[in-house]
Amino acid sequence: MRILLLGLVCLLAGSGEPVSAAAHPRATPPELRSVMAAFGVADIGDAATVESSGSGFIIHPDGYILSNNHVVDGADKIDVVLHDGTILRAKVIEVDAYKDLSLLKIEAKGLTAAPLGDSDKLEVAETVMAIGFPLSDIIGSATASAFEGKLNARREDKIELLQIDAAVNPGNSGGPLVNECGEVIGVIVSKLNANYFLEKADMIPERVNFAIPLREARGLLKTPYPYGWPKLKDRIKLEPKAIFKAMKPATVLILNHGGAKGAAGGAGRGFEFDLPGLPSGAKKLALVQVPGLGSVKPFFMGKYEITQGQYEALMDKNPSKFKNGPDYPVEMVSWDDAKEFCRQLTAGLPDKLKGQFAFRLPTDAEWSVAVGLPQENGSTPKEKHEQIKDVYPWGTQWPPPSGAGNYADKASKQKHPSYTVIEGYADGYADTAPVGSFKPNQVGLYDLSGNVCEWCEDWYDSDQKCRGLRGGSWDHNAPRYLLSSFRDVNSPDGRYEDVGFRVVLGVGGSVR
Ligand SMILES: [Ca+2]
Ligand SMILES: [Ca+2]
Numbered sequence: 001m002r003i004l005l006l007g008l009v010c011l012l013a014g015s016g017e018p019v020s021a022a023a024h025p026r027a028t029p030p031e032l033r034s035v036m037a038a039f040g041v042a043d044i045g046d047a048a049t050v051e052s053s054g055s056g057f058i059i060h061p062d063g064y065i066l067s068n069n070h071v072v073d074g075a076d077k078i079d080v081v082l083h084d085g086t087i088l089r090a091k092v093i094e095v096d097a098y099k100d101l102s103l104l105k106i107e108a109k110g111l112t113a114a115p116l117g118d119s120d121k122l123e124v125a126e127t128v129m130a131i132g133f134p135l136s137d138i139i140g141s142a143t144a145s146a147f148e149g150k151l152n153a154r155r156e157d158k159i160e161l162l163q164i165d166a167a168v169n170p171g172n173s174g175g176p177l178v179n180e181c182g183e184v185i186g187v188i189v190s191k192l193n194a195n196y197f198l199e200k201a202d203m204i205p206e207r208v209n210f211a212i213p214l215r216e217a218r219g220l221l222k223t224p225y226p227y228g229w230p231k232l233k234d235r236i237k238l239e240p241k242a243i244f245k246a247m248k249p250a251t252v253l254i255l256n257h258g259g260a261k262g263a264a265g266g267a268g269r270g271f272e273f274d275l276p277g278l279p280s281g282a283k284k285l286a287l288v289q290v291p292g293l294g295s296v297k298p299f300f301m302g303k304y305e306i307t308q309g310q311y312e313a314l315m316d317k318n319p320s321k322f323k324n325g326p327d328y329p330v331e332m333v334s335w336d337d338a339k340e341f342c343r344q345l346t347a348g349l350p351d352k353l354k355g356q357f358a359f360r361l362p363t364d365a366e367w368s369v370a371v372g373l374p375q376e377n378g379s380t381p382k383e384k385h386e387q388i389k390d391v392y393p394w395g396t397q398w399p400p401p402s403g404a405g406n407y408a409d410k411a412s413k414q415k416h417p418s419y420t421v422i423e424g425y426a427d428g429y430a431d432t433a434p435v436g437s438f439k440p441n442q443v444g445l446y447d448l449s450g451n452v453c454e455w456c457e458d459w460y461d462s463d464q465k466c467r468g469l470r471g472g473s474w475d476h477n478a479p480r481y482l483l484s485s486f487r488d489v490n491s492p493d494g495r496y497e498d499v500g501f502r503v504v505l506g507v508g509g510s511v512r
Contacts, residue, residue, distance in 0.1 A: 035300065035357070035505070035507050052071070052256045053071075053133065053171055053253060053254060053255050053256065054067060054068060054070075054071030054072075054132075054133070054171060054172075054173040054174045054175075054253075054254045054256070055067065055071070055131075055132030055133045055144075055171065055172055055173060055174045055175030055176075055188070055251060055252070055253065055254065056071065056080070056104065056174045056175070056251075056252045056254045057114045057131075057174075057175065057176040057184060057247075057250050057251050057252065058111050058112065058113045058114060058250045058251075058252060059113055059114060059116060059184075059221065059224060059229070060111075060113050060224035060225070061109065061110050061111045061112070061113050062105075062108070062109055062111070062224065063088075063105050063106040063107060063108040063109070063111060064093070064103060064104070064105055064113075064223070064224040065080060065090065065103070065104040065105065065106065065252060065254075066101065066102070066103060066104075066174075066187060066217060066220065066221075067101075067102050067104060067173075067174030067187070067254055068100045068101060068102060068173045068174040068187060068189055069095045069096065069097050069099075069100045069101055069102045070100055070173065071102065071173050071174040071254050071256060072090075072092055072095070072102050072104065072254065072256055073095075073097075073256075074256070075092075075256040075257055076257050077089065077257040078090040078091075078092065078104065078254060078255065078256060078257065079254075079255040079257065080104065080106050080252045080253070080254055080255075081252060081253040081254075081255065082111075082249075082252055083144065083248050083249045083251065083252070084249075087255075088106040088107065088108060089106070089107075090104040090105065090106045090254070091104065091105050091106075092104055093105050093223060094219075094220055094223060096217075096219065096220060098158065098159075099158075099159050099212060099216050099217075100189055100212065101187060101212060101216065101217050101220055102174075102220075103220040103221075103223060103224075104254070111249075111250075112249035112250050113250055114176055114178075114183075114184045114247060114250035114251070115181075115182060115183045115184065115230075115231075115232045116183060116184050116214060116221070116229045116230075116231075117179055117181065117183025117184060117185045117214065117231075117232070118183075118185070118214075118215075118231075119162070119185040119186055119213035119214040119215045120213075120215060121185075122151055122162065122179060122185050122186075122213075123151070124151050124152065124153060124154065125150055125151065125152075126150065126151050126179065126180065127148065127149075127150055127179075127180050128148070128149055128150065128151050128162075128164055128166060128177055128178065128179060128180075128185070128186075128211075129146050129147065129148050129149075129166065129177070129178045129240060129243055129244065129247075130146070130147045130148075130149065130164065130166040130167070130168055130172060130175060130176075130177055130178075130188050130209070130211070131144055131145070131146045131147075131175050131176050131178060131244065131247050131248075131251050132144065132145070132171065132172040132173075132174070132175025132176075132188060132251060133145070133171045133172070133175070133251075133253045134167075134168070134169035134170065134171040134172045134190075144244075144247075144248050144251045144253075146240070146243075146244045146247075147166040147167040147168070148166055148240055149164050149165040149166025149167070149207070149209075150164065150165055150166075151163070151164055152164060152165050152208070154213075155210075159212065159216050160213055160215075160216065161189075161210045161211070161212065161213075162177065162185075162186050162210065162211045162212075162213055163208060163209070163210055164177065164209050164210070164211060165207040165208070165209070166209065167207065167209075168188055168190045168209035169190060170190050171190070172188045172190045173188060173189055173190040174187060174188065174189075174254060175187075175188045175251060176188070176247060176250075176251060177211040178243055178247055180237045180238065180243075181232065181235045181236060181237060181238060182232075182238050182242070182243040182246050182247065183232060183235075184214055185211075185213065185214050186211030186212055186213050186214055187211060187212045187214070187217065188209070188210075188211045189210050189211060189212055190209070270286060270287045270288035270289050270300060270303065270444070271286070271287055272284040272285065272286040272287070273285040273286075273287075275310055275313040275314060275348075276313065277312075277313035277314075278309050278310060278313040278326070279309055279326050282307065282309040282310075282326040282327055283304055283307055283309070283310075283326075283327045283434075283435060283436060284310075285302065285306075285310055285345075285503075286302070286303035286304065287300040287301060287302060287303060287503075287505055288300065288301060288303045288443060288444045288445060289443070290366070290369060290370050290443050290445070291369070291443070292369065293369045293374075293375060294375045295365070296363075296365050296366055296368075296369045297507075299366055299504055299505070299506075299507070300504065300505040300507075301362060301366070301370055301445060301502065301503075301504050301505075302445075302502035302503045302504070303436075303440075303444060303445060303446060304329075304435035304436055304446050304447065304502065305329040305330075305435050305446075305447055305451060305452055305454065305500045305501065305502050306329065306330050306338075306341065306500060306501055306502060306503065307326055307327050307328065307329060307330060307435055308320050308323065308325070308326055308327075308328050308329070308330045309325075309326025309327060310326075310330070311330040311333070311341060312326075314341060314344050314345060314348075315337075315340070315341060315344065318330065319331075319332040319333060319337070319495065320332055320432075320497075321431075321497040322431050322432045322497070324432070324434075325434065327434040327435055327436070328432050328433070328434055328435070329432055329435055329447070329451055329452045329500040330500050330501075331432065331452050331496065331497050331498060331499055331500045332495045332496065332497055332499075333455075333495060333499070333500060333501065334492060334493045334494055334495045335361075335455045335467040335490070335492035335493070335494075336492050336493055337495070338361055338455050338500075338501040339360075339361065341501075341503075342358070342359040342360050342361065342503055343359075345359040345503065346358045346359045356507070357505055357506065357507055358505075358506045359503045359504070359505060359506065360457055360503065360504055360506045361455050361456055361457040361501055361502075361503065361504065362454070362456055362457060362502065362503075362504045363456060363457045363458055363504075364381040364384070364456045364457070364458045364468050364470070364487070366504060367448075367454070367456055367470045367471075368384070368484070368485075370441075370443065370445055370448060371393050371441070371448055371449065371470070371471075371484045372393065372441065372442060372443075372484065373388055373391065373484050373485060374388070376388060376485065380458070380459070380460065380461045380462060381456070381458055381459075381460050381461070381468035381487045381489075382460050382461035382468075382487070382489075383461075384485060384487070385485065385486065385487040386480065386483060386485050386486055386487075387485055388483070388484065388485040389483070389485075390483075391483065391484050391485065392404075392449070392479075392482055392483060392484060393405070393441060393448060393449035393471075393482070393484050394449070398479050399422050399423065399424045399425045400422065400425055400482070402425075402426075403427070403438055403439055404425075404427075404438070404449070404450070405427065405438050405447060405449045405450030405451065406427050406429045406432070406433040406437065406438065406447065406450040406451040406473075406474045407421075407422055407425065407427060407450050407472065407473075407474065407476055407477065407482065408420070408421040408422055408474065408475050408476055408477035409421055409422055409425045409426050409427045409428075409429070410425065410426035411426065411427065411428050411429055411430040412429075412430045412431070412474070412475070414430065415430035415431075416430070419475070419477070420477050420478075421477050422477050427450075429474060430474075431474050431475075431497075432451060432452060432474055432498075433447075433451055433474070435447055435451065438450075448471055448502075449471050449472060449482065449484075450471065450472055450473060450474065450476070450482070451473060451474055451500075452471075452473050452474070452498055452499055452500035452501075453469040453470065453471055453472060453473045453488055453496075453498055453499045453500070454469060454470050454471050454499075454500060454501050454502055455467060455468075455469055455499065455500075455501040456468045456469065456470055460487070460489040465491070466489045466490055466491055466492070467489070467490060467491075467492045468487050468488070468489055469487065469488035469489065469490060469499060470486075470487060470488070472486065473498035473499070474498055475498045476498075
């Protein structure tokens with residue numbers, strides 16, 4: 001166990017409002033917009049409440065959009081992202097829950113509408129293209145993609161379905177299925193694929209996907225086209241590239257801002273990285289926006305502490321003491337180990353981004369902004385240490401409110417009767433907890449306080465021998481250790497079972 005800093009123990013009491021020096025960002029700061037653009041991530045509005053996303057396509061220049069019902073179902077608000085990045089609020093005009101279709105409208109004129117075709121004329125073995133935004137809520141991209149395939153069969157389930165072998169993933173739902181002349185002949189239903197086969201055969205086959213024939217949307221199409229929709233005058237077979245080019249401006253990303261459920265998710269705005277080798281289902285490396293304050297520019301910070309799964313995927317080893325699964329935070333990592341992880345992560349960035357961006361540890365000042373502290377006096381972490389009294393990440397009350405984070409609690413006492421723990425606090429974890437087990441803070445960061453202490457980039461003081469740590473951990477019990485302004489300090493080569501780290505994506509001048 002580490003030796004904690006000596007000093008006065010401040011016993012604090014009282015109850016107060018949660019600290020929120022940094023309000024939840026509603027608009028992406030310009031500095032971060034360019035970062036997101038460089039990473040191919042669109043600025044997708046109120047992403048903090050996006051419950052799910054799907055695809056759709058413009059069927060009328062006046063802003064009528066066709067999609068699936070399940071893409072918009074349960075939404076508080078729906079935003080549509082056009083191909084040029086414009087975001088517009090959409091209204092649901094009509095839904096057909098049975099057929100899983102919906103008609104939406106955005107306030108716009110003169111839009112590029114997709115040509116609509118005749119799904120009855122489509123023949124088995126004909127080439128088709130599925131266009132949409134697969135997995136965009138996971139990989140964050142708002143760029144449409146196209147998958148070519150063939151019509152494999154026409155099937156009857158509740159309604160007629162077109163069976164296709166074009167690759168389809170969640171997020172493709174509601175996107176257009178297009179024929180060789182570039183006419184829409186179906187609405188893709190990615191959801192059906194998994195559900196259909198799981199229900200019927202307890203399996204998920206590959207490349208057996210479905211679209212609803214456009215004919216089934218006739219009822220909905222009557223609103224914009226009471227006398228029938230216009231047909232293409234010159235029907236000619238087009239190259240796939242030409243079809244995609246023509247369809248792209250008509251294909252839209254639909255963001256479903258869920259109700260209470262979506263907001264409670266609390267995910268901050270940001271994006272995620274896929275780490276090759278990470279077990280499927282394990283938490284990805286996600287970054288969220290943190291607004292700037294004073295001299296601290298807005299930045300992207302790891303949504304979670306780096307997990308054992310992520311560390312092992314990159315470093316081929318797991319030094320942790322508590323090996324309970326890939327989503328547990330990595331510990332027993334020195335500052336030097338954490339920096340090496342950042343170097344390897346940076347090395348994995350696409351070539352065009354190297355030099356512009358680098359992963360690093362948060363600076364002590366960034367960590368203070370992330371936890372919601374106002375500006376602190378002093379230049380080194382040592383000078384700022386414990387200067388702001390009475391303020392914890394959850395507010396001013398002691399003991400912490402239920403669910404505040406993973407600290408030395410009742411569960412710790414049960415496992416280790418000799419431990420001193422926070423009286424009256426129970427979080428259920430005797431040592432580390434899977435990251436994201438507690439509520440996120442006001443900017444969408446999880447476990448910033450507690451679970452594992454987090455290395456910061458800075459030297460602790462002008463001696464330049466030790467590095468600073470923030471946040472307290474699962475084995476911290478005394479009020480002062482959990483103050484937002486509390487700093488711990490250790491030699492950069494020290495490894496401890498309650499110390500881990502999270503990363504920051506350094507941009508431009510802040511790359512170190
Ligand atoms: Ca605990
Ligand atoms: Ca932590």
